[in-house]
Amino acid sequence: MARIVMKFGGTSVADIDRIRNVARHVKRETDAGHEVAVVVSAMAGKTSELVDWTRQASLIHDARxxxxxxxxxxxxxxxxxxIVLQSMGVNARSWQGWQIPIRTDNTHGAARILDIDGSELVRRFGEGQVAVIAGFQGLGPDNRIATLGRGGSDTSAVAMAAALKADRCDIYTDVDGVYTTDPRIEPKARRLKKIAFEEMLEMASLGAKVLQVRSVELAMVHKVRTFVRSSFIEPDAPGMGDFDNPPGTLICDEDEIVEQEVVTGIAYARDEAQISLRRLSDRPGVSAAIFGPLAEAHVNVDMIVQNISEDGTKTDMTFTVPSSDMEKSLAVLEKAKDAIGFDVVQSEPGLVKVSVIGIGMRSHAGVAATAFRALAGKGINIKAITTSEIKISILIDSAYAELAVRTLHSVYGLDKT
Amino acid sequence: MARIVMKFGGTSVADIDRIRNVARHVKRETDAGHEVAVVVSAMAGKTSELVDWTRQASLIHDARxxxxxxxxxxxxxxxxxxIVLQSMGVNARSWQGWQIPIRTDNTHGAARILDIDGSELVRRFGEGQVAVIAGFQGLGPDNRIATLGRGGSDTSAVAMAAALKADRCDIYTDVDGVYTTDPRIEPKARRLKKIAFEEMLEMASLGAKVLQVRSVELAMVHKVRTFVRSSFIEPDAPGMGDFDNPPGTLICDEDEIVEQEVVTGIAYARDEAQISLRRLSDRPGVSAAIFGPLAEAHVNVDMIVQNISEDGTKTDMTFTVPSSDMEKSLAVLEKAKDAIGFDVVQSEPGLVKVSVIGIGMRSHAGVAATAFRALAGKGINIKAITTSEIKISILIDSAYAELAVRTLHSVYGLDKT
Incomplete structure (x- = not known):
């Protein structure tokens, strides 16, 4: 017997028939003797409708x-x-954030969970009751409902799993796991059986839209074994009830991954713009002079590369921003030109960032060199490179995006065997 | 300066434009310096949608x-x-039943309000804040949301007014007051300036669908001066802000009505069925033998008339039920025939009950005789009569419904002058 948190997103509960399907997934687990808490999103489209009404009411509005x-x-x-679970003979009750309570901070609209009292839920597990928890929300210090912001239900689920000391947090979604890369680009992409938290964090923030970054961070901090699986597979399909080895991808501590590959996946992000400032005076505070004003303008700067210039007295600074923020960024920089002190600014929108991710690369030399060689072999020009312990990101022309992803996927041996 | 509870129903808040209109009504009162609590229903159609989903989920479901x-x-x-009030510069905040709290009993789906703690709201009135309260709901002893059942938002509003010791409870609806009778039947119907609680109770339960019976009962018990008025009149139309004499109908204690008319209004209810049991043995317990089984079958019996039969040893019993319950009632009676001991049962569906209502008839003789004479003069046959202190109800053929209403409206001098 295990304790499981099961989370279902908006498309999984889009109408009563879909909710009935979700209930069958839940019943499968309770029939197997597990203790279950379910975290649910709003029915698909409902949140948009509600958000739209608040905007119609007033564009500027009280977050509470x-x-x-x-x-x-x-x-x-x-x-x-x-109601559906009860009609199937499963003892279940709903819980709103304020009833548990899930205590949050006061940042209405983007609140953070501070504390969850899971004691009553655990007591009821003992009586065979399933807890059905409204995701995305908690109770603020002002005794008012606080929502968690985008992707909040994933975060609710992971936080509940941590509070309940659950054995696993199953995130049911419309994909059946985490792949080595986007299968729409590379049909040879393989579903991963396991991926480390750190790797998933890079995959999530780089455009593999399976899980919200915040929920992965939370899972990593609290070591919540998080399982990504599909709600669209028939609840009683073969293997779905196999607790140790169900179909999907387990996001877990790296210690749990016995045979770690050097590279786990290839992620990509489109619509990056590159901005280069040439011949900056190389003095302390120049970075702050550049990135301070950009941050104030809410521009999300991603890759940052700094090179010393030819003569050694000046420096070049290259960084990327979303293409949609490029014009704004250039205006900000122009305004701060005297304070920064640069010679020339160059920019290019519509680029693509391709990233090679793997915890194994920490202990393997030459991983980056392999990527550069492979891309050069296809005639793909590299515009910028940044690296971290477990990631190599490469900025290229968008025309080469698919080719680069497929090339890297193949060169690191990720293709299906 | 006064303290007012304002209640707006579903059609008054059907969309954001209508909500904006409601906000203008509220702002009119706060601009005049009044302390205001607003009670709102769900947007028109939303409750039906939600109820429909619960039925799709399961026909039998947990009321909680x-x-x-x-x-x-x-x-x-x-x-x-x-949000809309804030955008108009009015200091406002929403309150859910559990936040105030409005404490109810445990009868989920049809809960009764037990207690309301209005202290925090009153404190905030002092800071100029408007309370916007979700109607129709409170917090049960199980710490779960409990709804009040049909017409619950009217009840919420009256209960809030009692708890807050408000000077008035304004019920905004899609009609502009209480009329002497249905204006669709008698165009000469007049809007009443005032009506006593007891009279309104009879009007409400007899088919004048302005206010739910429960809310009128509550208003009577707590002596909450309740004002029925239209949300569809422009908020700044002449007289709308006149605190002492706005357009609408005040439901109040009879002491407040100085010149009480003998008859206040004519109500009617369609689709009544008459059932008569002939030649019952006239013994103790025969009424219980009849109405006990009907109550168990959830048949709502209305008028009851008992006559002694010709020879003085037997009795006749006549009563009315909704036409839709007639067949069921007859089956129940047939089953209980031996226990009751009747000779013949007669029934007739599709009748109409017309009622003459007025507190003034307590102190006036001959009010009933006037009705009988007037109806006889139009050739309308009376099938049954019941009377109370302030009401005469007459059962007639449905074909004569409109004629009877107009005749009685005229004979008691209720026509517009």
Whole structure:
């Protein structure tokens, strides 16, 4: 017997038939004797409808009222799923964030979970009751509903799993796991059986839209074994009830991954723009002079590369921003030109960042060189490179995006065997 | 300066434009310096949608889960109205039943309000804040949301007014007051300036669908001066801000009505069925033998008339039920025939009950005789009569319904002058 948190997103609970399907997944686990807490999102489209109403009401609005309106979506799903579970003979009840309570900070609209009292839920597990929890929300210090912001239900689920000391947090979604790369680009992409938290964090932030970054961070901190699996597979399909080896991808501590590959996956992000400042005076504070004003303008700077210039007295600074922020960034830089003191600014939108990710590269030399050689062999020009312990990111022309992904996927041996 | 509770129903908050209109009504009162609590229903159609989902989920369902789902409608409106009020410069915040709290009993789906702690709201009135309260709901002893059942938002509003010791409870609806009779039947119907609680109770239960019976009962017990008025009149139309004499109908204690008319209004209810049991043995317990089984079958019996039969040893019993319950009632009676001991049962569906209502008839003789004479003069046959201190109800053929209403409206001098 294990304790499991199961999380279902909006497309998995889009209508009553889909909710019935979710209930069958839950019943499979309770029939197997497991203790289950379910975390649900709003029915697909409902959150957008509610958000849209708050905008119609006023473009600038009180985040606390926004929270009261928008949190109602998950409330509805929690009640409906409880009703369906009961009709299938499963002892279930709904829980709103304020009832548990899930305590958050006061940042309405993007609150952080501070504390969860899971004691009553655990007591009821002992009575065979399933907890159906409205995701995406908690209770602020002002005794008002606070929502967690984007992807909040994933975060709710992981936080509940940590609070309940669950053996696993199963995230049911519309994909059946985490792949070595995007299967739409490389049909030979393989579903990973396991991936380390750190790797998943890089995959998530680089455009593999399976899990929100925040929930992976939380899972890593609390060592919550998080399992990504599909709600669209029939609940009683072969293997679905296999606790030790169900179909999907386990995100876990690297210690749990016995045979670590050097490279785990290839991620990519489109619509990057490159900005280069040439012949900056090489003095302390020049980085702050550049990136301070950009941060104030809410530009999200990603890769940053600094080179010494030819003569050794000047420096070049290259960085990337979302293409949509390029014009704004250039205007900010122009305004701060005197304070920064640069000679020439160059920019190029519409680039692609391809990243090679793997914890194994820590202990393997030459991983980067392999990438550069492989891309050179296909005639792909590299515009910028940044590296971390477990990642190599390469900026290239968007025309070469698919070719680069496939080339790297193959050269690191990730293709299906 | 006064303290006012303002209640707006579903059609008054059907979309963001209508909510904006409601906010203008609220702002009119706060601009005049009044302390205001607003009670809102769900946007028109939303409650039906939510109820429909719970039925799709399971025809038989946990009322506590039903409550969690259905109460979300009012939650949404309370947040949206608060946002709109804030955008107009009115200091406002939303309150859910569990936040105030409005404590109810444990009868989920049809809960009764037990206690309301209005202290925090009153404190905030002092700071100029408007309370926007989700109607139709409270917090049960199980710490779960409990809804009040049909017409619950009217009840919420009256209960809030009692708890806050408000000077008035304004019920904004899609009609502009209480009329002497249905204006669709008698165009000469007049809007009443005032009506006593007891009279309104009779009007409400007899088919004048302005206010739910429960809310009128509550208003009578707590002597909450309740004002029925239209949300569809422009908020700044002449007289709308006149605190002492706005357009609408005040439901109040009879002491407040100085010149009490003998008859206040004519109500009617369609689709009544008459059932007569002939030649019952006239013995103790015969009424219980009849009405006990009907109550167990959830048949709502209305008028009851008992006559002694010709020879003085037997009795006849006549009563009315909704036409839709007639067949069921006859089956129940047939089953209980031996226990009851009747000779013949007669029945007739599709009748109409017309009622003459007025507190003044307590102190006036001959009010009933006037009705009988007037109806006889039009050739209308009376099938049954019941009377109370302030009401005469007459059962007639449905074909004569409109004629009877107009005749009685005229004979008691209720026509517009």
């Amino acid at each position: 009222e926004y929270d009261a309106v928008v949190a109602s979506g998950e409330q509805v799903t929690s009640g409906l799923l409880s | 889960e039903y409550d969690a789902v259905v109460a979300s409608g009012e939650q949404v409106t309370s947040g949206l109205l608060s």
